[in-house]
Amino acid sequence: MTAAAPDLSDIDAAIAKGEWWLRLLEELAESGVELARGLAADVTAGRMKATAAADLYVRISAAVRQAVALSFRLEQALRGLTALRACTTQEIAAAKARAEAQADAETVARETARAQAKARREARKEQVRELVMEVIDREAADREDHENLSLALDQRLSFDPAYTDIDSLPLRETVERICADLMIAPEWSRWEAGRWKPRNEAFQPAWRGRDGPVPRPHDLPPAAIAGRYRAPIHPAGPVRLE
Numbered sequence: 278m279t280a281a282a283p284d285l286s287d288i289d290a291a292i293a294k295g296e297w298w299l300r301l302l303e304e305l306a307e308s309g310v311e312l313a314r315g316l317a318a319d320v321t322a323g324r325m326k327a328t329a330a331a332d333l334y335v336r337i338s339a340a341v342r343q344a345v346a347l348s349f350r351l352e353q354a355l356r357g358l359t360a361l362r363a364c365t366t367q368e369i370a371a372a373k374a375r376a377e378a379q380a381d382a383e384t385v386a387r388e389t390a391r392a393q394a395k396a397r398r399e400a401r402k403e404q405v406r407e408l409v410m411e412v413i414d415r416e417a418a419d420r421e422d423h424e425n426l427s428l429a430l431d432q433r434l435s436f437d438p439a440y441t442d443i444d445s446l447p448l449r450e451t452v453e454r455i456c457a458d459l460m461i462a463p464e465w466s467r468w469e470a471g472r473w474k475p476r477n478e479a480f481q482p483a484w485r486g487r488d489g490p491v492p493r494p495h496d497l498p499p500a501a502i503a504g505r506y507r508a509p510i511h512p513a514g515p516v517r518l519e
Contacts, residue, residue, distance in 0.1 A: 288358060288361060291358055292355060292362065295358065296355065299348060299351050299352060299355065302344045302347050302351065303348060306345050306348065309337050310341060312333075312337050313341070316330045317334075398442075398443055398444045401444040401448075401451075402434045402440075404448065405434065405443065405451050405452060406430065406431070406434060408448075408452050408472070408473065409452060409455050409456060410427065410430070411473055413426045413427060413459075413461060416463075429459055430455065433458060433459075439454070449468065
């Protein structure tokens with residue numbers, strides 16, 4: 278949590294007040310010097326006796342010296358306050374820069390974490406899709422059944438909230454849930470180490486015919502999928518998806 282920036286108004290007010298006093302002392306010193314010069318002129322012109330002028334001159338010169346000394350000390354104090362304000366301003370700027378850098382780093386970290394999580398989910402979805410598609414390839418009754426099951430699988434992986442955190446679920450559990458949802462029964466005796474064990478014989482369903490494999494929904498553009506499958510995400514009864 279970033280600390281609040283210090284309030285510089287007190288320092289600014291002290292500097293402004295000190296500058297006002299400094300101007301006042303300078304004016305007093307200048308006035309005293311002018312008075313002393315006037316006394317000297319009066320003595321020279323014979324308008325005032327030297328003994329009377331000497332007493333006034335001592336008093337005026339003492340006041341001038343005191344004003345100059347106060348001005349010197351006040352000026353030193355103002356230099357100190359100005360330096361303090363400059364340092365404080367730099368500290369505030371540095372703290373602000375650190376806070377901005379930290380915020381940027383946290384933003385990058387969050388975006389990186391989101392991107393990594395998305396990549397994990399997509400990788401798991403693709404893995405589950407391939408495993409379930411292998412079951413669909415074997416269990417589909419005909420070409421239309423195969424296409425409906427494929428579209429239903431893609432719908433669940435893309436939109437069903439039950440599979441939002443698919444990357445955090447065990448792989449077999451996810452495959453079991455989707456297969457049960459689609460009402461297809463895998464040969465679990467072929468499951469080994471997160472995959473289906475290959476069969477010795479080549480598998481080629483007769484219903485495929487000469488027109489080749491049925492395209493899977495994630496290989497089709499979205500426009501080709503839209504409107505082709507409208508079954509509910511969770512079928513209400515124990516009927517085959519059509």
